[in-house]
Amino acid sequence: MGNLVNREDENCRRFLDALEELPASGNSRKSAEQWRADLPEAEEAHAGSCAVCRTALEEFAETRNALSGITVQAAGPWFAARVMAAIGAREREEEARDGVWISVRRLAPRLVALSALLLVLGGGWALELRNSEGMNAERRGGDMVFDSSVAPAWYDDGLGMTSEVRP
């Protein structure tokens, strides 16, 4: 048995590609000659002159005939409806399991927007407050050139205390 896949010949490679392109025959059985007739003209002619490719064609036909007994299973008419019902059930299940978190997740974009708005408003208010306090202080500072505040009586007490503690 020759090894077609290791051959360098371009015609053999094209023959192998053409063989793979042949459509499945379903449950019907076909001989190698019938398959050969389905090949493009050049490949059909090549099969006549190349023994290795002829062997590959026979193996191809033999395998297809051997597998022709397998029937293809198709989806039933209610399959899509069943899938959609299963999706719905899974969603309900997840919703029940997640409970509050589902609504938090749903409201998340709105919560983010609300927080951003509050942050902006709060920030603005704080800035406003700071500015107005600054202006008030300036106004007060303008009235008095020197600091008139008197140091409290206990201001130096700390030093006195430490000296008193000394033995």
Add this chain to the structure above:
Amino acid sequence: MQEDRELVRRAQKEDKEAFEELVRRHQNRVFAVAGGILRNREDVEDIAQQVFLKAYFSIKRFDQRAAFSTWLYKITVNECWDLLRKKKVRPLVFEAELSEEQAQVYQASSEQSDGRPDAGERLAVREQVEELMSCLDERDRTMLVLKEVQGFSVEEIAEMMEINANTVKVRLFRARQRITERTRRRRGARA
């Protein structure tokens, strides 16, 4: 008719009708892929449902760089291999392994008036095919069934199994050689 791409886009926005249309379009091919690996009718149907469920819940992450069908078939292949790993059984569990009652249900539900062989005959044929393919490893067997029975192209199989198209060709070629060898040997033993 809307393209898959548009339906996927709508499904990503939680449009269930669009997803249902995608299910209708691809259900038979998903059955074919799963059938190529598993073959037990109930397993195939369960896996197909699981595949679509998985696709629905992860469709938002699908970036549409590959075709929707390719993505779906990849999920199918992975789900089938997972099931096989869990079950640790041979991939081909034919109806011959069903209980008598299950086999009767199968027979009743199968096409009886289409002129094709009845369920019993089909089971016998399938058993023979299974015996014939037991010389192949799982991946080669899957490739061969997907190609020769389910009608997938070499490129589709390569994408599904995440291997090179040339590797698929080589493996198919060698698998055919082995099947032929075995068939001829069997024929010789009978003669």
